[in-house]
Amino acid sequence: MRENQQRVISFYDEFHCIGGDCAYTCCENWLICVDDETLARYRKEPGILGAKVRLNLKHHKTQGIVFRNFTKACSFHGRDGLCSLQKRGRIDLMPLVCRIYPRRIVKVCGCTEAYLELSCIQAVSIFLRHQGRLYLKPYEQELPVFWEITEAEADCYEFLKKSREKMLDILWAEGDFFVKIRQIEEYAYTAYQWISRDRLEKAGTVSLPPEERDKEDLRIPDYFPENFPYGTVPVAFLNQLIYRKINQQELHRANPYFEQLLASYRKQYGAVMEEEADGFFAVHVEQMLKKRPEFLWVFRSYYSYFLQRSYMDAAYDYYILSPVMFAGIYTELLILCYLTAYESGKKLTDYEQAELIANMEKTFRHNPAFDRWVLDKIRRELFSK
Numbered sequence: 001m002r003e004n005q006q007r008v009i010s011f012y013d014e015f016h017c018i019g020g021d022c023a024y025t026c027c028e029n030w031l032i033c034v035d036d037e038t039l040a041r042y043r044k045e046p047g048i049l050g051a052k053v054r055l056n057l058k059h060h061k062t063q064g065i066v067f068r069n070f071t072k073a074c075s076f077h078g079r080d081g082l083c084s085l086q087k088r089g090r091i092d093l094m095p096l097v098c099r100i101y102p103r104r105i106v107k108v109c110g111c112t113e114a115y116l117e118l119s120c121i122q123a124v125s126i127f128l129r130h131q132g133r134l135y136l137k138p139y140e141q142e143l144p145v146f147w148e149i150t151e152a153e154a155d156c157y158e159f160l161k162k163s164r165e166k167m168l169d170i171l172w173a174e175g176d177f178f179v180k181i182r183q184i185e186e187y188a189y190t191a192y193q194w195i196s197r198d199r200l201e202k203a204g205t206v207s208l209p210p211e212e213r214d215k216e217d218l219r220i221p222d223y224f225p226e227n228f229p230y231g232t233v234p235v236a237f238l239n240q241l242i243y244r245k246i247n248q249q250e251l252h253r254a255n256p257y258f259e260q261l262l263a264s265y266r267k268q269y270g271a272v273m274e275e276e277a278d279g280f281f282a283v284h285v286e287q288m289l290k291k292r293p294e295f296l297w298v299f300r301s302y303y304s305y306f307l308q309r310s311y312m313d314a315a316y317d318y319y320i321l322s323p324v325m326f327a328g329i330y331t332e333l334l335i336l337c338y339l340t341a342y343e344s345g346k347k348l349t350d351y352e353q354a355e356l357i358a359n360m361e362k363t364f365r366h367n368p369a370f371d372r373w374v375l376d377k378i379r380r381e382l383f384s385k
């Protein structure tokens with residue numbers, strides 16, 4: 001086992017929570033899970049404060065013990081917009097997720113990597129300001145690990161690290177971003193074929209396919225949309241996801257911003273037929289990118305960040321297709337959200353873009369049931385062909 005190496009994403013140090021000034025505070029409309037260690041402290045905490053924290057607990061059917069929400073905000077969220085536990089200096093009584101958020105700190109094979117979740121508007125604002133390719137840099141202060149993948153094996157870790165760099169190198173080299181997504185997906189598919197045959201060493205020798213090739217040469221399953229060059233899955237797939245997996249009532253309570261965006265999506269594109277959707281959106285995205293070419297940089301950065309942040313999770317089950325497919329699917333969702341906002345007349349200033357990304361991440365990325373549904377659907381409908 002190697003010595004603990006700690007690395008953080010290049011803009012990590014720039015983050016500061018804006019607390020009471022935050023328009024989308026994480027103390028409202030979130031399900032707050034209580035970790036075992038903090039729960040043990042609640043059981044021992046004497047006096048009224050102990051009674052108050054215990055009174056606020058409830059069992060959630062999928063998330064375990066969570067804070068009860070009597071209103072849409074956390075019970076410890078004060079009128080000044082600050083956490084009353086934190087103000088009392090009782091950080092030890094804040095659930096781990098509150099102490100860490102928006103940091104995402106994962107340890108794999110003795111190496112810790114830390115990122116910032118883009119569901120925090122302040123983190124997205126910093127993310128949108130950064131220039132060039134994001135990278136990991138060494139970090140001296142001890143990082144509180146939120147998730148440790150103990151199943152990871154050293155050779156798998158080494159493979160993942162090198163393969164992630166291969167994909168990011170291609171992504172950031174000159175050339176068409178959307179072609180690169182296809183190259184990366186095909187690379188992951190080929191490498192995974194070796195992994196599934198227990199040939200990790202062969203997976204390590206797979207190189208990224210060249211940009212220019214005949215369609216007949218493609219090894220990936222023939223499901224990638226032909227008419228929609230901007231995405232990983234057909235638009236109809238995303239449509240199902242939006243309409244079947246988002247609980248509209250819950251959305252009204254938890255994310256009014258996204259509820260409005262979806263209403264706009266429905267109004268603008270509700271009449272588009274499924275079989276025409278890919279062609280229709282391809283034309284509209286192209287027009288948008290002609291007028292606002294800077295969005296392309298946001299889409300590339302988002303894809304890159306997503307892949308970088310999630311790829312090492314595959315150390316858990318070796319399923320490298322999952323982070324690669326999700327990077328593509330979430331980027332495609334982002335493009336649809338940008339298009340909806342843009343065509344509904346929003347200026348999409350830097351702040352409006354940060355709002356859009358944070359709210360999209362909040363609705364989709366922090367919903368494990370949603371990810372499970374996507375994975376099942378991909379396995380069942382696409383990879384079983």
Ligand code: SF4
Binds near residue numbers: 119120
């Ligand atoms: S969303 Fe981010 S900036 Fe806003 S209160 Fe939470 S951590 Fe702070």
